[in-house]
Amino acid sequence: ITKVFAKNYKTFSDFEVREDDVWVISFPKCGTTWTQEMVWLLGNNFDYEGAEVPINLRFPFLEFGVLIFEKFMHEWPNSAEMLKNAPSPRYIKSHLDIEFLPKQLWTKKPKIIYVARDPKDVSISYFYHNKFWKDFSGSQDEFIEAFLQDKVMFSPFWNNVLGFWN
Numbered sequence: 001i002t003k004v005f006a007k008n009y010k011t012f013s014d015f016e017v018r019e020d021d022v023w024v025i026s027f028p029k030c031g032t033t034w035t036q037e038m039v040w041l042l043g044n045n046f047d048y049e050g051a052e053v054p055i056n057l058r059f060p061f062l063e064f065g066v067l068i069f070e071k072f073m074h075e076w077p078n079s080a081e082m083l084k085n086a087p088s089p090r091y092i093k094s095h096l097d098i099e100f101l102p103k104q105l106w107t108k109k110p111k112i113i114y115v116a117r118d119p120k121d122v123s124i125s126y127f128y129h130n131k132f133w134k135d136f137s138g139s140q141d142e143f144i145e146a147f148l149q150d151k152v153m154f155s156p157f158w159n160n161v162l163g164f165w166n
Helices: 003-013 032-043 079-084 119-132 140-148 157-165
Strands: 022-026 091-094 111-115
Touching: 022 032, 032 091, 032 111, 119 140
Parallel strands: 022 091, 022 111
Antiparallel strands: none
């Protein structure tokens, strides 16, 4: 657990969940963005004009601006804060493991869509994602080794998947 996560844990564990929330949860690079777009369009009567609004505003990433990309906090809104006053139904994305998600997720019973993908495909996609954002400078083999050793952000992969599978 990183220092940033430890400092902000309560932001996530005590986040107020609503019964009409729609959550898309996954390990990174499992098809989350595609799923978000489909879910948002279905929930908004195929409003393609409304879908032109950036996905991070229509379907905020709960951890964004607090846990990840802390270096961009001054440029991007804190999603957890933004969601507090958002109208219902709220569409929310997260990559957190099941034990770090809001406690109310299990009592308020919102809609939850979990997205999983073959770990080989995930690791390759995640490598290119990290190369793009300049978060990793090693080779693909080095990244996959780090992925297998649970040393990439949001690891371990199997904890994330099996938390929802079980």
